[in-house]
């Protein structure tokens with residue numbers, strides 16, 4: 001019966017602070033409704049600080065990969081902590097500017113973008129990284145004489161699922177180094193200044209070997225371009241989703257030491273003045289988020305016990321898309337003496353059999369009305385939510401440093417569902 005009522009037992013908020021601050025999950029669920037994303041400002045700031053202190057190199061920058069979570073309030077906190085950002089779309093650029101990032105603090109890591117999208121970034125003053133010789137050529141024609149960055153595919157990849165491995169042979173991303181001559185030719189044809197090279201090997205590694213190998217490979221490529229301003233080794237820093245099973249954390253200290261050694265040997269020793277960037281999304285925000293949902297039904301079907309909740313895959317898509325594992329806490333069992341633990345399948349309210357949040361999970365007895373906490377849901381949670389089945393996307397609440405809950409995004413309303421038709425019908 002440990003870890004059931006306190007909230008986020010697996011996460012060290014520090015200073016004896018509970019994840020939910022002065023509140024508790026049941027009250028938050030009552031006040032704001034469910035499903036509900038809840039974030040801890042304390043944990044978010046902790047993670048930001050771990051990252052900005054990763055190495056001691058003076059020209060080191062952390063680009064928060066904003067695709068993991070673009071809540072405006074979280075972006076503002078991340079900016080306050082001194083991180084820069086990447087962007088994957090004009091929408092991300094737009095929201096990052098709104099959060100207070102300056103254009104020069106944003107790197108647009110484009111992938112198969114239109115001329116208009118490139119124009120939007122350049123007009124805004126944001127550096128564009130292109131993802132192919134084809135797009136470099138298009139960029140050159142439009143912005144002759146300007147600066148650009150290029151995403152390289154280092155030939156190695158890593159990730160928690162094949163869908164998120166973004167380096168190596170089986171991916172659409174990056175320029176294969178065999179085309180470096182073409183890159184050189186295109187740069188000089190359009191008189192482009194190559195400001196930086198970047199890469200991203202994939203999402204979620206728990207041991208740093210492949211990341212470091214790829215960083216070395218990117219530095220090999222950097223040797224071909226003496227006028228570079230920056231190299232960006234990408235993100236992918238993993239977090240332990242199986243904390244209750246004792247999964248160990250990524251050893252950030254070890255990664256930092258080894259990265260610093262690489263920087264000393266390959267950059268400092270050769271007298272280069274390169275800025276070094278890393279680009280973690282998940283590591284920054286995953287653990288500061290818990291998704292609350294309510295149990296609406298408990299039933300047996302085909303000999304299995306199903307826990308029916310309001311957390312459909314429109315709210316958290318990761319389990320359905322990648323078979324991703326999120327630990328689950330049950331709130332509301334505090335007065336249930338002798339609560340037995342049993343295997344259950346936790347499902348949502350979407351019209352698909354695949355709408356499964358957790359399969360055959362051992363949980364304490366769950367009853368209608370209980371509130372569940374889906375842990376480590378801060379990254380790729382809310383940003384991947386949708387209105388499938390005309391479900392409303394949830395609200396987001398921040399537990400601030402004083403431990404008080406603050407609404408930082410309202411949930412959708414039924415009117416939001418028809419907003420895009422309004423003009424057409426009037």
Ligand code: LLP
Nearest residue numbers: 065200203204235236237279280281282380
């Ligand atoms: N940089 C680039 C260019 C990326 O494409 C990504 C993630 C990152 C950095 C940050 O990766 P991270 O540090 O968060 O691993 N929806 C999936 C993850 C997709 C990641 C896509 N790219 C999930 O829920 O696991």
